[in-house]
Amino acid sequence: MKNNGITDIYPSVAVAEQTENLSAESPVAIGRVLKSLRTEHNLTLEDASKKTGVAKSTLSKIENEQISPTFTILQKLASGLGIEIPQLFVAPKKPLTTGRRDITENHQGQSHLTTTYEHELLAVQLSGKKMMPYKSRVHARSFDDFGEWVRHDGEEFLIVLEGEIQLLTEFYKPRKLSTGDSAYYDANMGHLVISTSDEDALILWITTA
Template identity: 60%
Template structure:
């Protein structure tokens, strides 16, 4: 493939760069900072664990100075990691090329007494998000036998109509077309339509 085609199609250039540059140069300071962040400790706590001055650690993390071998040993012991872990280069996550198109009205139907769901992107497995459209048939709080709750976080966007959004720890709120709400799905929640026609919403559940 000639180089000219990359000028014509920038997305191909990005794809080419991602395959040719999938390993970044080692930045030791950033690597140490990442390890400290994953451990959930502050610079002060890292200083106490390693015996290195807080100012020294800060300069190392910001690539202002290079750590001595002795400092590296203290870092490995204090952070409870093996020395080679400090030198592992960060890798860019390669694109998997996953894609799933759902044409209008062609989602997988999943009716319930209160909602009529249309599941989207059903060909992909092990998704981190589960998107679906729902038509809300319920018209009153009593239509539910109990709160709806499940693992993860959830986002909903009103596509048409209006709903009353009930949640376990908040007062009910009226939502209209274009309104949205993001919430912890472990918290009890439920929806009822308040518009003349059953409201249509987009729901996205994240694990």
């Protein structure tokens, strides 16, 4: 039987208990796991060093399997990355390839007409998409055509395909964008687009679901 409080006195015992069920047949390279966790958190080596308190050079050596981390370093890594120590011993999962694909031929998207935009929804055969692509012919010419800001969850990217537009956003000055120009912004912020060219502009929008 285990003595009560032993894991408090000897932390390494706790790690051994938590990791005792890991497969001994497939030893995990901690460096590979650490690098995977770091990139998953979108951290550079310098960022990870600041979060964990482990020197950048030490992190690099661990990731390249040049040194093995001490228990103290494992504690710092787990604390800084917001994980439990045993997760450093679990091989990163390989991304699942779904093989999904959808092709939309020119002018063959699903039409959705509003008073301000003429949308052409793309890739409509795919359900559960993480982003929504669509082209829009911009009929609106002023804020008054909308009456209020457009707001919705997620983030949004647009690129001007034809003509010129003015991007109006709640916290920034209006910005004129021409063919080839693009913008990326928080869609929870009030935003809208109006045409400023003689012909109604055409833009490609990509919105996160």
